[in-house]
Amino acid sequence: MRAIVYHQGGPSDVLRLVEREPRRPDAGEVRVRVVTSGVNPTDWKQRENGPSGGTGEETVPHLDAGGIVDAVGPGVEHLRVGDRVWTFMASAYRPGSGTAQEFTTLSADRVAPLPDGIDFGTAAAIGVPALTAHRALTVHEDGPRRLGPGALAGRTVLVSGGAGAVGHAAIQLARWAGAEVVTTVSGDAKAALATAAGASHVLKYTDPDTAGAIREIAPNGVDIVVEVAAGANAALDAEVIADRGTIAVYGNDRGDDAVRLEFGPYLYRNVRYQFLVLYTVGEQALRAGAEDVAAALRDGALPVGEEAGLPLHRYPLEETGRAHDAVAAGAVGKVLVEVTAP
Known part of the structure; x- marks a missing residue:
């Protein structure tokens, strides 16, 4: 062969x-x-x-x-x-x-x-993209460990980089699970792709007040951030995360090896930072992700x-x-x- x-x-x-x-x-x-x-x-x-x-x-x-x-x-x-x-x-x-x-x-x-x-x-x-997105959407302290229709109802999810493969899957899985989905992209072409994926709100992270725009959509903050640019977006995430919210990090695009966080905003909101990679996520999480992704495929939710x-x-x-x-x-x-x- x-x-x-x-x-x-x-x-x-x-x-x-x-x-x-x-x-x-x-x-x-x-x-x-x-x-x-x-x-x-x-x-x-x-x-x-x-x-x-x-x-x-x-x-x-x-x-x-x-x-x-x-x-x-x-x-x-x-x-x-x-x-x-x-x-x-x-x-x-x-x-x-x-x-x-x-x-x-x-x-x-x-x-x-x-x-x-x-x-x-x-x-x-x-x-890899869908399983990574599934993991990011199921690590919230008060959220579901499995995804399906209605599992994220009433939640707001912010997907950083909605035109990427993981961002695309996160938009689709979050929408399938009933969440309101906000995503950030760099320009018009990627905004069109994120809209086609099903995002409820598409914003440009290059705009001067992206955090304000997100807060208008989610006055109490977003429950989950699916984050591809941990360092570059640390200040933005601190402004828009809800109390007891979770920032699920799978990448550090536009950054170096360091991620610098302001202590106060995260402390007083009881924010959880969850780093994730599939190699060490464990068999239980992989099996759950594969089963839920298969269900989403059957429902036509991952085109x-x-x-x-x-x-x-x-x-x-x-x-x-x-x-x-x-x-x-x-x-x-x-x-x-x-x-x-x-």
Whole structure:
């Protein structure tokens, strides 16, 4: 089978297209024929740093995919050969299990059935972004631990960067769960995308009084902030967060390694800062996220494509390096790699 691999860190030209044997599934595993693979920022960042521990072990990149179950190992009962599925956290399972290859063998816990009518491009686009958004929306001290229609009714959610992949998923999941959604973007083009995603209110963070505009929408403050720019937005978040609100941080765009907070505003509002990354979030949170995202897919709540606010950029497998470069350069939307025919 064809696979994209790398043995050392560096720019995208360390990626190589090779032939390698697909691995048979062991107990508790399934093998998936990958149709479409999704590229996330963590993929190019990990490639630049090289294999974990600098071992030089052959690594196949990418966490997410849409595909078809090709083989099932002993003990797997909820998946069968021929099932249409979506995968998540694939390359975190073992270095050779990334989805930038024609077949990947994974723990069955990293594979979920794909509802009827959902295409493989959508499947490849949802994994990391939707699971990250789900986690951000379920860490409020007084909020739900699971999402579904009505779970966030009466809540106001502020999504920073509503035109990004995680921001897009956060808007959609929050709306599906009944929240009023405010989002901030940098300009008109991204505002159009955030509106298409379903945000109730779209504001530009470059405006002189974004905090005042948010407070007009939510006089008592916003309950949850889904934050992609923790340092750059620290002062804004302090002005608009509600008492006992939660700022769920998954990125520090437009900032350095430090996040500087004013003590007083957060102290007297009993604000919770929740940092999150899927690698260490725990199996229970991953399972809950996958189940709720699947429910949202079935309800038609997670569409992708430009008309839904998330443009798709597609590359063939042999141009995976270009796909990485596009993500690293800040491509607006979701970058996908087409691996095999549907």
